[in-house]
Amino acid sequence: MKMSKLFVQTLREYPSDAEVVSHKLLVKAGFIRKLTSGVYNYLPLMWRVLKKIENIVREEMDRAGAQELLMPFVQPKELWEESGRWGVYGKELMRLKDRHNREMCLGPTHEEVITSIARDGLKSYKQLPVNLYQIQSKFRDEVRPRFGLLRGREFIMKDAYSFATCQEDLDKEYQNMWNAYTRIFNRCGLDTKAVQSDSGAIGGSVSHEFMVITDTDAGENDVFYCNDCDYSANSNHAISKLPEAVIDGKGYFKEAKVLDTPNTHSIEELSAFLNIPSTLILKSLVYIVDKKPVIALIRADKAVEETKLMNAAGGVEIRIATSEEIAEMMEQHGFNAVPGFIGPKGFEDIPLFADETVRDMKNYVVGINQTDKHLVGANHSDLGRELNYVDIRLVERGELCPQCGKPLFVTRGIEVGNIFQLGTKYSKPMNAVYLDQNGKAQPYIMGCYGIGISRTAAAAVEAHYDEHGIKWPVAIAPYHVVIVPVNVNDELQMNVAEKMYNDLQAAGIEVVLDDRDERAGVKFKDADLIGFPYRVTVGKTIAEGLVEYKVRETDEQEKYTPEEATQKLISSIKSVLG
RNA sequence: CGGGAUGUAGCGCAGCUUGGUAGCGCACUUCGCUUGGGACGAAGGGGUCGCACGUUCAAAUCGUGUCAUCCCGACCA
Numbered sequence: 267m268k269m270s271k272l273f274v275q276t277l278r279e280y281p282s283d284a285e286v287v288s289h290k291l292l293v294k295a296g297f298i299r300k301l302t303s304g305v306y307n308y309l310p311l312m313w314r315v316l317k318k319i320e321n322i323v324r325e326e327m328d329r330a331g332a333q334e335l336l337m338p339f340v341q342p343k344e345l346w347e348e349s350g351r352w353g354v355y356g357k358e359l360m361r362l363k364d365r366h367n368r369e370m371c372l373g374p375t376h377e378e379v380i381t382s383i384a385r386d387g388l389k390s391y392k393q394l395p396v397n398l399y400q401i402q403s404k405f406r407d408e409v410r411p412r413f414g415l416l417r418g419r420e421f422i423m424k425d426a427y428s429f430a431t432c433q434e435d436l437d438k439e440y441q442n443m444w445n446a447y448t449r450i451f452n453r454c455g456l457d458t459k460a461v462q463s464d465s466g467a468i469g470g471s472v473s474h475e476f477m478v479i480t481d482t483d484a485g486e487n488d489v490f491y492c493n494d495c496d497y498s499a500n501s502n503h504a505i506s507k508l509p510e511a512v513i514d515g516k517g518y519f520k521e522a523k524v525l526d527t528p529n530t531h532s533i534e535e536l537s538a539f540l541n542i543p544s545t546l547i548l549k550s551l552v553y554i555v556d557k558k559p560v561i562a563l564i565r566a567d568k569a570v571e572e573t574k575l576m577n578a579a580g581g582v583e584i585r586i587a588t589s590e591e592i593a594e595m596m597e598q599h600g601f602n603a604v605p606g607f608i609g610p611k612g613f614e615d616i617p618l619f620a621d622e623t624v625r626d627m628k629n630y631v632v633g634i635n636q637t638d639k640h641l642v643g644a645n646h647s648d649l650g651r652e653l654n655y656v657d658i659r660l661v662e663r664g665e666l667c668p669q670c671g672k673p674l675f676v677t678r679g680i681e682v683g684n685i686f687q688l689g690t691k692y693s694k695p696m697n698a699v700y701l702d703q704n705g706k707a708q709p710y711i712m713g714c715y716g717i718g719i720s721r722t723a724a725a726a727v728e729a730h731y732d733e734h735g736i737k738w739p740v741a742i743a744p745y746h747v748v749i750v751p752v753n754v755n756d757e758l759q760m761n762v763a764e765k766m767y768n769d770l771q772a773a774g775i776e777v778v779l780d781d782r783d784e785r786a787g788v789k790f791k792d793a794d795l796i797g798f799p800y801r802v803t804v805g806k807t808i809a810e811g812l813v814e815y816k817v818r819e820t821d822e823q824e825k826y827t828p829e830e831a832t833q834k835l836i837s838s839i840k841s842v843l844g
Numbered sequence: 845c846g847g848g849a850u851g852u853a854g855c856g857c858a859g860c861u862u863g864g865u866a867g868c869g870c871a872c873u874u875c876g877c878u879u880g881g882g883a884c885g886a887a888g889g890g891g892u893c894g895c896a897c898g899u900u901c902a903a904a905u906c907g908u909g910u911c912a913u914c915c916c917g918a919c920c921a
Contacts, residue, residue, distance in 0.1 A: 278870050278882070279856045283914050293855095303913065357845095358919065375921090409845075409919065416921095423921055475921095486920085572918090585918065681921065718921030734881095753879050787881035794881090805880055814880090 267745065269780040269789075273310045276792050286484040288727035289414025291736050295795045297744075304411025304419030308720075311796065314744040315723050316422060320401050322453045322741065323424045323717055330446040332397040332426055337379045339403065343369035345378040348696045354582050358406045372405035377692050377714060380427040384710060385698035388429055394700060394710070395435045397443075399426030401719065415724035416484055416680065422719040429693075429710040431702065436687055436711045440472070443685050443715045447476050450717065451682065455739025456726055458682065461489050462499040464573050472687040475500055476717075477679030478725040485678030485728075492667035492674055502573040505657060506665035506674055508623070511545040513565070515629035518542050519643030522629075528638045531606035533566045536640065540631065543567075548624060548632040548644070550608040552592050555581035559595055559616050561608075562658055565623035571660035578619050578656045601635040609633035609641070611650035620653040680725045681718075688712040730819070736797030737818045740842040747777040747835055748798040752786045752805035762813065762828050763804045773836045794818070800838070802831055 274296040283300075284290040292298045297312035308316060324334065346352035346359075360372040373379070380398060388396060401424045411419050428439040444460065451458040456478050463475040477489055477500075490506070491498035499505070518540075530536035537544040547566035552559055553575060560579050562570050576584035587595070592605050599612050609632050610618055632644045646653060663676050692698065693709035702708050723742070730737040740746060747770060751763040760781075767779040778798065780789045786805070793801050803814040812825040815834060826834060 275854075275871075276882095277855050282850095282856070285915080299854095300913095356919080404921075406920070410915095410917090412915085421921065425921085583918085684921070716921050721921055750880095755879080783879090785879050785881085785883065787879090787883085790881045792882085803880075 267776075267778045269748070269778050269792075270782050272778060274796070276795055284414060286413045286416065286728070287482070287731055288416060288484060288724040291727055291731060291795070292414060292724065295735060295797065298415065304408060304417070306415060306418060306420075311744040312723070315738070315742050316719055318742045319454060319719050319722055320422075320424070323401065323450055323719065326446045326450045326453070327399050327424070327426065330397070330442050332399045332428075334400060335383075335398055336400050336402060337373070337376050337383070339373055339405075340370050341373050341376075341379055343371065345382055345696075346371065349378050349381070349692055350695055351378070356582070358408060360405050360407045373402075374404055374406040375714075375716075376400070376425055377427065377688070377712075378696070381692045381696045381698045381710075381712070384427075384429050385693075385696065388700055388710070391431050391700055391702050391708075395428060395430040395439060397426055397428040397439060397715075399424060399715070413484055413486075413724075415720045416728075417486070418720065421721060424717040424719055426715040428713040428715070430713075431700070431708065431711065433711060436689075436713050440685060440687055440713055443713070444474070447683050447685065447715075447717070451476060451478075451722075454722060454726060454742050456682070456722070456729060459489065459491065459498055459679065461491070461679070462503050463684065464500065464502040464577065474685050475679075475681045476683035476685075478682055478729055479677055479679050480725075480728050481678050482728065483678075484725075485680050487679045487681055488676055489679040490661055490674045490676050492670060492672055494672040495667060495670040497667050497669045497674075499661075500679075501661060501676070502571060504661040504674075505659075505668045506661045507668055507671055508568075508665055511565075511567070512543050513545055513627045513630075515542065515546040515631070515643060518546065519629050522641060522643040522645070522648055524634065524636075524639055525642050526638060527640045530638075530640070531604070536606075536631065537566070540642070542631065546627075546630050548627060548630050550610055550633055552587040552595065552608065553579075553584055554587050554591065555579040555584045557583075559587060559591070561610055561613055561616055561618040562621070563610060563618065563624050563653070564621040564659060565627065568621070568623055569660040569662070570621070570658050574656075575619060575658040578658055579617060596635065599635075603633070603635040603637045607633045607635060607637050607639065609635050609649075611635070611648070614651050618651065618653070619658055620655050621658045622655050623659060624653065625655050680721070680728060682722045682725050683715075683717040685715045686713060688714055731797075734791070735795035738797040738799055739819075740799045740839060743776075743797065743799050745776040745778045745798055746839050747775055747800040747802060748780055748793045748796075749777060749802045749804065750780045750786070750789045750793060752789075752803065754781055754783050759804045759808055762808055763802075766802060766804075766813070766828050766832055769832050770835060773832075775836060775839055800835055802835070804828075 276296045277294045280290045281293045299307045362370050404423045405420050408419050430436045458476045460474045460476050463473050488501035490504040530539050533544050544567040549564050549566040551562045562575055572584045629643045631640050631642045634641045667674050690709040699707040699709050727736050749763050751759040770777045799818050801816045811827055813828050813831050815826050815831045816823045
């Protein structure tokens with residue numbers, strides 16, 4: 267490709283609306299342009315990158331035995347009613363009506379459609395297991411799109427769905443996809459970590475997310491990991507061991523009694539007033555899950571992880587209750603205490619979840635719904651109901667690995683892929699069944715596996731850049747090499763540059779010849795910004811028969827004859843591409 | 845949806861307080877000059893000032909409304 271004809275407009279300045287590196291650089295270097303909020307044009311350079319990622323994904327999925335298909339972008343409401351998600355998916359589901367007033371949606375994911383395909387086509391156990399995938403644009407009407415391609419509303423995704431007759435086959439396919447994902451991200455030049463995660467609205471039980479680790483704002487997830495073993499998890503799913511703590515207050519309280527605790531609205535104030543560690547206080551928190559109140563009990567020095575509580579309560583939406591809502595709840599139950607003095611007793615009709623940290627607490631302090639009073643020396647028998655224990659605790663820095671007991675570390679990550687075990691979450695309600703050996707109808711055991719193609723591209727930029735621009739990994743770079751003749755009016759320089767250009771192209775290398783009549787500085791700036799992995803400069807040293815060879819990633823720089831440089835480029839690039 | 849801001853040429857911005865010919869830098873076109881890290885000179889092209897209504901002799905500028913975009917909090921590839 268001749269640079270003079272390449273459709274690209276690099277900018278001198280960063281766009282004013284971009285926050286994160288990948289967004290700034292992709293716009294400045296002329297890869298993308300925003301069309302409307304969260305929706306981007308993929309310009310020719312970007313499209314080449316995306317196609318390369320797609321092809322890597324395609325090759326590895328095919329190699330793993332999956333079959334590609336393509337499903338519609340628009341889906342009918344009826345299917346979503348079958349799965350029960352029309353009502354629960356929320357506003358991210360872009361709903362629309364056709365001219366006959368039939369309700370439709372833009373596909374944010376395709377469990378429903380693939381399940382309907384499967385139940386029509388997979389009638390016998392002899393056809394299973396099967397894994398079907400597609401690469402397609404998705405639309406999710408995100409509340410707040412941001413970070414350019416990292417969180418667009420429209421984005422390109424590879425989504426795969428597996429169907430099996432038993433858990434064992436699902437486990438096998440799950441591992442198979444895990445291995446494929448590891449190969450895919452490696453080939454894309456990305457280091458990823460597979461972390462345990464919450465399964466969210468898509469549902470299911472076991473799931474992992476593939477994270478590109480990046481300690482910048484672009485990483486929207488907190489990842490806890492252990493350096494001594496393989497444990498790692500998204501913060502919404504992480505568990506930990508806690509250091510030893512005082513959880514029996516018998517040294518402080520001889521018997522259970524109500525004590526005046528004036529103005530102790532916070533845990534800090536209460537523990538200071540009573541002169542006890544906060545680990546002896548039982549904290550009662552009120553959340554609103556799907557518009558209904560839920561009480562969470564947890565040891566007072568710890569915080570609640572809302573996603574865990576939401577899952578325990580079986581909801582899809584959670585937030586902490588407002589003080590007005592708490593006041594209303596108090597009133598309905600004949601109390602008038604303010605937040606800070608809430609206790610579980612007297613709210614027997616409200617669902618209650620006690621964190622595991624509560625299980626072994628004894629002779630502790632708890633609110634009794636009376637302002638300026640607490641019950642001290644309390645035990646579970648004083649709470650007025652049986653406690654059901656569940657882990658709803660937010661893991662924090664400094665806690666210990668649940669597997670090996672060493673300290674956990676935390677970092678930020680960009681989620682570029684995930685794998686879920688769905689089980690029969692969709693096949694059962696949608697009556698998607700096959701006949702087993704005994705002729706009996708059985709629902710498929712399903713899994714689903716996603717990769718954000720456009721997000722992976724952006725994550726690659728987050729992981730590979732410097733102050734001059736992008737440093738694309740060779741495997742996904744829009745072009746491998748740029749040849750820069752310093753002076754296009756110098757016949758010798760141009761002849762050498764064109765010969766190398768032709769030779770490299772003949773060898774299957776993707777190369778751009780910067781034939782613009784610009785000063786060298788302009789061409790170098792653009793080459794660095796766009797991020798060509800290799801640059802060859804044909805300048806004055808051609809008089810001695812030498813050209814300059816430069817590697818963008820490492821800044822390694824050498825002088826070679828044109829023939830040597832050509833050979834070196836071919837062998838370096840071929841060794842990466844395999 | 846709450847809270848904060850911004851809409852003026854492809855990009856980045858000034859002008860608005862105090863109403864009167866729409867400006868600057870980059871990019872683009874032509875010519876000259878220059879050619880190893882975003883040169884220089886000259887001459888050009890390009891704008892419904894987000895939109896609507898209002899006030900006024902006159903609105904980018906004042907008022908009302910509306911739309912869009914961005915940033916901070918709850919979702920997810």
